[in-house]
Each structure stands twice: as structure tokens, then as C-alpha cells.
Amino acid sequence: MLTIRNLEKDYGGVPVLERISLDIKEGCFCGIVGPSGCGKSTFLRILLGQEAPSRGELLLDGVPLPNEPSTERGIVFQRYSVFPHLTARENLLLAHDFEGSPFLGRAFGTRRREAERMADQLLDRTGLDPARDRYPAQLSGGMQQRLAIAQALMKRPRMLLLDEPFGALDPGVRLEMHDLLLELWREHGMTVFMVTHDISEAFKLSTRVLTFDKVRTDPQFPDAYGATVTYDLSVDGTAFPDNIEKDDPNAEAG
Ligand SMILES: Nc1ncnc2c1ncn2[C@@H]1O[C@H](COP(=O)(O)OP(=O)(O)OP(=O)(O)O)[C@@H](O)[C@H]1O
Ligand SMILES: [Mg+2]
Known part of the structure; x- marks a missing residue:
């Protein structure tokens, strides 16, 4: 490859x-x-x-x-800066928004629903579902790191x-x-x-x-x-x- x-x-x-x-x-x-x-x-x-x-x-x-x-290519750094003003779930959705239309921002319609489905799936797989609406400062180091990995995976x-x-x-x-x-x-x-x-x-x-x-x-x-x-x-x-x-x-x- x-x-x-x-x-x-x-x-x-x-x-x-x-x-x-x-x-x-x-x-x-x-x-x-x-x-x-x-x-x-x-x-x-x-x-x-x-x-x-x-x-x-x-x-x-x-x-x-x-x-x-x-x-x-997705990357996860040692101290990955997830956005502090966005919740765990919003951080994942933003990763998807950036990919689709870097200048327009938010995705709409079918694309939005697809992104939400993926975000929910990844929150579930990384054990972050109970913390989906929390802000990074309210997450432990391990949770923030899982969020960073989930964020990289949003872009498949x-x-x-x-x-x-x-x-x-x-x-x-x-x-x-x-x-x-x-x-x-x-x-x-x-x-x-x-x-x-x-x-x-x-x-x-x-x-x-x-x-x-x-x-x-x-x-x-x-x-x-x-x-x-x-x-x-x-x-x-x-x-x-x-x-x-x-x-x-x-x-x-x-
Ligand atoms: N943008 C840059 N400008 C100049 N030198 C750089 C730059 N980035 C890295 N270097 C130099 O390149 C070398 C390799 O750096 P790099 O960060 O890749 O090492 P590393 O193997 O990841 O180290 P560590 O295990 O400490 O993270 C170092 O000597 C560093 O000073
Ligand atoms: Mg290094």
C-alpha cells in the first residue's frame, strides 16, 4: 500500500x-x-x-x-487538543464537518444524520456514551485520549x-x-x-x-x-x- x-x-x-x-x-x-x-x-x-x-x-x-x-490519514498526538468549548459528541461531529466542507462548516440533511450515527457508534465503542455531553475539562485523561482516537476515526x-x-x-x-x-x-x-x-x-x-x-x-x-x-x-x-x-x-x- x-x-x-x-x-x-x-x-x-x-x-x-x-x-x-x-x-x-x-x-x-x-x-x-x-x-x-x-x-x-x-x-x-x-x-x-x-x-x-x-x-x-x-x-x-x-x-x-x-x-x-x-x-x-488521521492522527492522534500524545496530548491531542480536542476543542474545550465543545462536548464530546460535538467534538466528533465537528471532525466530520471539517472533512465535508472545510469552509462552510456544518453538514446538513442526510450527511448530518450519517455523521450523528457514526458519532454515536464511536461514543459507544469507546465507552464515552455516558459522557457524550460533557466538555473535555470534565473528562479524565484516558477519556480525552479515547475521544481523540474517536475523533480521528470519524474521518474513516x-x-x-x-x-x-x-x-x-x-x-x-x-x-x-x-x-x-x-x-x-x-x-x-x-x-x-x-x-x-x-x-x-x-x-x-x-x-x-x-x-x-x-x-x-x-x-x-x-x-x-x-x-x-x-x-x-x-x-x-x-x-x-x-x-x-x-x-x-x-x-x-x-
Ligand atoms: N520544525 C523543525 N525545525 C527544526 N528542527 C526540527 C523541527 N522538528 C524537529 N526538528 C528536529 O528534528 C529532530 C527529530 O525530532 P522529532 O521530534 O522527530 O524526534 P522524536 O524521535 O519524535 O523525539 P521524541 O521521542 O523526544 O518525541 C530533533 O533534533 C528536532 O530538534
Ligand atoms: Mg516525538
Whole structure:
């Protein structure tokens, strides 16, 4: 589905990413780990189209990805800013409005009813239904994060980009979020890229784990080289029984 060829990214002549080539299958759950500052968020921003690569190719179904965010790609940041003046349900409906008509705003008629149906379904699936009319400030961190994920899913993205989505959550809520994310991933058949600092989380959830790091370093010039993919591991399920059949997004849970 996604082909990346010799992708490189510099900021003001300083290389951040270099020589990244990957083929990503539709439905893959790609975990991304690596030291702080190695370019993981930069890589996600390039996938999102928020940032252009300095060199190299990025093809979706063989066609160059447009350098602007589109509804094919949804993103959830570590601290996602849902709109504070809108309730949980209104936040979801707004995500849908923006997609349909970014300048006009609200959707009407059939489109509106479709959006409401989707919002209610997602509120239900993320366990936020009882909190549908609450404002973000009245939600816990875990609930806000579920709302952010629901908001990204309102656009039915083919690709879901998650940048340390559970970093701020306590361990119990994290485990609940893992289950929810895996269920939604299977249901929607999405391709997921998830950056995390937690290696066990990456192996638990992913079908493929990519590690980013610098392979070349020059002590005289620490900025001379960028990071690349140092390991590309297929998680086959033998070592991680939780992972069996995760390559098939439509596979039954369990
Ligand atoms: N807009 C920008 N302008 C200049 N330099 C940038 C910009 N964005 C990122 N960088 C630099 O690129 C490098 C990679 O940053 P990035 O945020 O992608 O790292 P990361 O792997 O996500 O780190 P962390 O794990 O701490 O989130 C850093 O050295 C950062 O300073
Ligand atoms: Mg980052």
C-alpha cells in the first residue's frame, strides 16, 4: 500500500532522517521505537503530509502522496487538543464537518444524520456514551485520549498515525486502551503507525516493529548524520501469543 524510497529529511541542512526505504502492507500495525530526538515524530508528520521530505519518494498505491493532510490519514498526538468549548459528541461531529466542507462548516440533511450515527457508534465503542455531553475539562485523561482516537476515526482514515498516544495514561487505563485500539484496528482494517517509548507495548500491539536510530556518528560533528531504520522486525506471533493473526485486520479477536 505504502512505498517509501530513500526518504531523507533535513532541517536547515542538519540531517534528521536518512536512507529510509520501506514497503508497508495494507492493514499492517507498525510500531516505531527509537531514542528521543531521532525523528519519529518527524517521520509521522511526513506520513501525514504536514511536512515534505527533503528527498526521496512516498507512494500510496503507487501514486505520490500529496504534501498536505487528507482524510485518508488521521492522527492522534500524545496530548491531542480536542476543542474545550465543545462536548464530546460535538467534538466528533465537528471532525466530520471539517472533512465535508472545510469552509462552510456544518453538514446538513442526510450527511448530518450519517455523521450523528457514526458519532454515536464511536461514543459507544469507546465507552464515552455516558459522557457524550460533557466538555473535555470534565473528562479524565484516558477519556480525552479515547475521544481523540474517536475523533480521528470519524474521518474513516485508511492510515491511523499515533504519536505516543498512551504516554500520559496510567498502566491500567493503558491496558484498556490497548484492547480498544486492537478492536478498532481489526474492525476498520486500518494501517496503523504508532510511535511509543515502551518497547513491550510496541511488541504487544504491532505486527511489525521498526526501530529508528543513527547508524553513523561522528563525535566531532554530532549532527553530521540522520537516523534510519535499524531493525525491521516482523512480529510473527510465536514469541508473543497475543499477536496471532494480527496481520489480518479482519481476523476474529482472540
Ligand atoms: N520544525 C523543525 N525545525 C527544526 N528542527 C526540527 C523541527 N522538528 C524537529 N526538528 C528536529 O528534528 C529532530 C527529530 O525530532 P522529532 O521530534 O522527530 O524526534 P522524536 O524521535 O519524535 O523525539 P521524541 O521521542 O523526544 O518525541 C530533533 O533534533 C528536532 O530538534
Ligand atoms: Mg516525538
